[in-house]
Amino acid sequence: MTGTERRGDVALHEVTKRFGPTLAVDRVSLTIPHASYCCLLGPSGCGKTTILRMIAGHEEPSSGRILIGGQDVAGLVPAQRGTALMFQSYALFPHLSVRDNVAFNLRMRGVPREQRHREADRMLELVRMTAFADRMPAQLSGGQQQRVALARALITNPRVLLLDEPLSALDEFLRLQMRSELKRLQTDLGITFVHVTHTQPEAIALADLVVVMNQGIIEQAASAREVYARPRSPYVARFLGGQNVIMGKVRDQDGRHALLDGPGGALFRVPLHERRPRPGEPVWFAVRRDLIHLARAGAGAVTAENSLEGLVEAVEYQGSFVKVTLATATGEEFLVNEPEAAFFASPVARGDRALASWQPDQVHLLEPDRAGAGGSPSLTAAA
Amino acid sequence: MTVGPQGRRPLSFWILTAVFVLFVLFLYGPMSAIYILSFQGPTGGLTFPMRGVSLHWFGALFGQQRTGDFSGSFARSIILALIVMALTLVISLAAGLAFRQRFRGATLIFYAAIASLVMPGLFVGLGIALVCQVLGITPRWWLTGLGAHLTWTLPFGLLIMFAVFNRFDRSYEEAARDLGASDRQVLTAVILPILAPGLIAVALFGFTLSYDEVARSTLTVGARNTMPLEIYAMTNNVTSPALFALGTVTTAISFLAIAVALLTIARITRRRGTGPVRAADPAGAPS
Numbered sequence: 001m002t003g004t005e006r007r008g009d010v011a012l013h014e015v016t017k018r019f020g021p022t023l024a025v026d027r028v029s030l031t032i033p034h035a036s037y038c039c040l041l042g043p044s045g046c047g048k049t050t051i052l053r054m055i056a057g058h059e060e061p062s063s064g065r066i067l068i069g070g071q072d073v074a075g076l077v078p079a080q081r082g083t084a085l086m087f088q089s090y091a092l093f094p095h096l097s098v099r100d101n102v103a104f105n106l107r108m109r110g111v112p113r114e115q116r117h118r119e120a121d122r123m124l125e126l127v128r129m130t131a132f133a134d135r136m137p138a139q140l141s142g143g144q145q146q147r148v149a150l151a152r153a154l155i156t157n158p159r160v161l162l163l164d165e166p167l168s169a170l171d172e173f174l175r176l177q178m179r180s181e182l183k184r185l186q187t188d189l190g191i192t193f194v195h196v197t198h199t200q201p202e203a204i205a206l207a208d209l210v211v212v213m214n215q216g217i218i219e220q221a222a223s224a225r226e227v228y229a230r231p232r233s234p235y236v237a238r239f240l241g242g243q244n245v246i247m248g249k250v251r252d253q254d255g256r257h258a259l260l261d262g263p264g265g266a267l268f269r270v271p272l273h274e275r276r277p278r279p280g281e282p283v284w285f286a287v288r289r290d291l292i293h294l295a296r297a298g299a300g301a302v303t304a305e306n307s308l309e310g311l312v313e314a315v316e317y318q319g320s321f322v323k324v325t326l327a328t329a330t331g332e333e334f335l336v337n338e339p340e341a342a343f344f345a346s347p348v349a350r351g352d353r354a355l356a357s358w359q360p361d362q363v364h365l366l367e368p369d370r371a372g373a374g375g376s377p378s379l380t381a382a383a
Numbered sequence: 384m385t386v387g388p389q390g391r392r393p394l395s396f397w398i399l400t401a402v403f404v405l406f407v408l409f410l411y412g413p414m415s416a417i418y419i420l421s422f423q424g425p426t427g428g429l430t431f432p433m434r435g436v437s438l439h440w441f442g443a444l445f446g447q448q449r450t451g452d453f454s455g456s457f458a459r460s461i462i463l464a465l466i467v468m469a470l471t472l473v474i475s476l477a478a479g480l481a482f483r484q485r486f487r488g489a490t491l492i493f494y495a496a497i498a499s500l501v502m503p504g505l506f507v508g509l510g511i512a513l514v515c516q517v518l519g520i521t522p523r524w525w526l527t528g529l530g531a532h533l534t535w536t537l538p539f540g541l542l543i544m545f546a547v548f549n550r551f552d553r554s555y556e557e558a559a560r561d562l563g564a565s566d567r568q569v570l571t572a573v574i575l576p577i578l579a580p581g582l583i584a585v586a587l588f589g590f591t592l593s594y595d596e597v598a599r600s601t602l603t604v605g606a607r608n609t610m611p612l613e614i615y616a617m618t619n620n621v622t623s624p625a626l627f628a629l630g631t632v633t634t635a636i637s638f639l640a641i642a643v644a645l646l647t648i649a650r651i652t653r654r655r656g657t658g659p660v661r662a663a664d665p666a667g668a669p670s
Binding site for chain 1: 554555558561563565568572573576577579651654655
């Protein structure tokens with residue numbers, strides 16, 4: 001039984017990929033459990049697509065091993081791996097009808113025409129494209145093309161479906177619709193999906209396992225809730241958004257808490273858990289935007305612990321909450337998502353000075369980034 | 384189109400129109416004279432006026448007479464053009480596929496192949512003839528003539544294949560491989576059908592360039608002329624409208640080749656729905 005339960009496992013051991021002098025993937029190890037939905041998340045050039053293509057067999061690792069269902073797939077051609085790749089451009093064959101596109105794999109395997117058309121029609125039904133079976137790809141919209149590409153990949157009966165930026169070519173409405181449809185399909189089929197994306201909401205909405213990548217390495221691989229609420233490093237916190245990343249230098253620590261010197265004379269008290277930083281060591285931590293208390297700063301207000309004073313730069317009404325942007329001494333934008341009612345009870349406006357404060361137990365301690373410089377503020381892509 | 388405030392066209396419009404009309408007249412006027420005169424009556428001569436209208440001179444072409452070896456040269460030209468077409472197609476496709484990989488000397492080979500486009504054709508022919516003389520090979524249309532034609536058609540074929548592959552998305556190949564296609568199936572089931580319009584264009588070039596080649600042929604076809612050379616010879620000694628009839632026939636064949644090629648390409652693009660938009664029935668019943 002364990003054999004069949006693990007047939008869709010994907011395991012990477014110390015996988016490295018070089019393109020000439022460029023290191024695209026740097027000793028990545030990762031285990032994607034059978035029948036899970038995994039998202040590889042990161043900015044363009046972080047190596048996520050290269051990993052997908054190596055699993056698919058369109059690239060060979062420079063070193064390291066890839067196992068699918070416990071079997072080393074080195075040297076196996078794509079079709080022998082039990083994977084199917086859905087291309088970002090869909091790559092539907094322009095000279096074949098929708099039905100013939102879907103039936104392509106069966107035709108290559110020599111399945112008789114009638115049988116392969118029957119199978120193709122069954123797949124088209126699964127993706128609700130029956131009415132378009134006789135059309136040519138050029139006559140379909142982007143969303144329809146994607147469904148056909150999906151049916152064409154699924155007809156191979158893969159253990160692992162690999163999706164390269166599947167939603168990036170669609171408009172906002174279709175993207176949300178297809179997103180839930182992908183999740184439905186994955187649950188219904190009970191196979192492993194590996195989905196490459198640079199869009200944070202897509203990853204956390206879909207994935208059982210979110211793999212956050214940066215410069216060819218994995219910053220964090222965990223559940224969606226874990227990477228969002230408990231990011232491992234400043235990079236993850238910034239990329240996933242929803243957090244303010246703050247740095248302070250250790251002034252003092254008592255084994256349970258540390259007192260940090262922040263920018264502009266601010267003082268932060270953070271819970272240490274297992275960490276024992278030395279005095280003077282820089283420590284990063286994150287505070288969720290929605291767990292911050294915002295108050296109008298009084299004249300000559302004494303700056304308390306765990307607070308930052310700043311100038312209100314922007315106020316955006318978002319419906320259920322109000323997003324306030326502060327310019328503080330950290331040098332980075334400081335964002336507060338205040339519940340609508342709380343905001344309008346004592347509103348602030350652009351140009352006001354405001355005080356943002358939080359409870360020490362709502363602070364989440366971060367480890368340094370694995371790749372690149374520790375606290376580069378240029379990585380706020382998904383803010 | 385720019386139209387003046389009172390609906391009057393600017394002067395530039397009339398100048399450009401005049402240039403265009405002159406161009407068209409220059410292009411088609413002399414040709415038309417030849418086509419018209421080829422229908423000259425049996426008693427007519429090489430110049431206007433027409434003395435009646437007939438197909439007499441077309442008949443004279445195929446009859447055994449002083450007009451030279453028309454049927455023979457025509458057959459040779461068609462056979463040679465077909466062989467050149469097939470070889471150009473196969474070699475250009477193979478070269479196009481090869482040049483997608485970066486290999487040592489790729490640039491050098493490319494320029495070496497293209498250089499024969501700019502070399503004067505007459506001297507290419509002369510060179511081939513000289514070398515053959517040294518090697519003791521008798522020039523023949525299907526041997527040295529074929530080689531000479533390929534020096535002309537292959538660079539064209541290669542350039543077209545470059546343009547074709549430039550627009551070819553390699554993810555089609557990867558998708559095919561992902562879906563279980565072998566190398567051979569990738570070629571036959573995906574690359575060739577997708578590239579079909581470009582391949583037809585290469586074939587068309589191969590055929591027409593060979594069919595009316597003169598410069599490289601004169602010294603390389605040997606004792607038996609291809610048709611353009613036969614026509615050239617005829618202009619010196621034939622003094623009847625049969626010459627014009629020959630011009631009309633050969634032009635018609637060129638146009639036929641082009642029409643067949645273009646219609647085939649149009650058919651392919653229409654089938655793929657990439658051509659002019661046509662309404663497709665969304666509820667089309669599966670056949």
